[in-house]
Amino acid sequence: MPDDELLERVRELRARGRSPKEIARALKVRPAIVTPLIQRLAAAEPREKEVPLVGCWVNQGWSSSVRFTGHPEWPDTGAAETGESGLVIVVVARELGSSVRVCEFLVDTWCLGVKNALGPKPVERRKLPSFCADAFRSYPGAPVAVPLVLAQRIVFGAIGYARGLGFEPHADFAKAAGHLGEWDGVCDLEFGRDGMPMYIEGPHDDMWRIMHTLRQNVGDGNFHYLAGLRS
Structure with missing residues (x-):
């Protein structure tokens, strides 16, 4: 070429x-x-001034959804209490004058990548704690503050893993992606469960399409799944 x-x-x-x-x-x-x-x-490319970061947070127990070594600076608490699901919530807040602008990502680290994305959404600075509390309401305990580099690796790394299985991120991800900043392409996280894709059916999933995609791109016997859990 x-x-x-x-x-x-x-x-x-x-x-x-x-x-x-x-x-x-x-x-x-x-x-x-x-x-x-x-x-x-x-x-x-012309460089735009990056908006200052206010903070990044993930749910307690996030480290049960990905494997990594050699990063003692990446904190986690509550892994035993939250159990394992492969789902990680990532919230990123940046400055917006006297307020903040927030993006939220629901990440399936075992199979589908970014299942949902919200924002950028303007939030009054004083209401940021309550926004985070609502975002992480499904998990016990307070959210865990983490470095931006970890948030990038969780989100972009999961997208790359999911694309290899045949899945693109949620359509709203494009609007929120810039909030994560420029990613260096490095990702030392291991996705999937025990080295294989693991699909757990969610309440809004097109299960048959997802299973067909996995069978087509990975093959029967090369992935795990758990279905029939809809409430």
């Missing part, structure tokens, strides 16, 4: 939110070829 054509394909895939590894895989080239092209494109 000519250099100009390769650069244009990288630009197109990057605009669609693909990670460097996904771009390399799609273009059938080594990541070492893609990385300098991404850096070249990024250097040519």
Whole structure:
């Protein structure tokens, strides 16, 4: 592929939110070829001043949904109490004058990626604690404050994993994605459960479509599922 054509394909895939590894895989080239092209494109883009971060939070027990090693700076509490579901809620708040602007992501780290996204939504600064309390109401205990880099890796990493299974993020994710900031493409989290996709049916899922997609892209026997739990 000519250099100009390769650069244009990288630009197109990057605009669609693909990670460097996904771009390399799609273009059938080594990541070492893609990385300098991404850096070249990024250097040519006009830089907007990033809005200051107010904070990032995830639910207690988030670390039971992904595997990682070597990051003692990533806190968690309450894993034993919350159990395992693969679902992680991520909330990111940034400055908005005297208020804040908030985005919320519901992330299925075991299979579907971003199942829902909210925002950016303006919230009065004094009401941010109550917004967070409502966002995490399904989990016991207070939300856990985490670094932005962890929020990025949970959300973007889960999207990359889900795309490999045939699932795109929720349609509203595009409006909220910029709130997470520029991702460096690094993700040292392990998604899926015990090395395999695990689908747990949710109340608003099209279960038959999801199961068909998994069978088509992964194959029977190569994923787990739990269905019939609708209330």
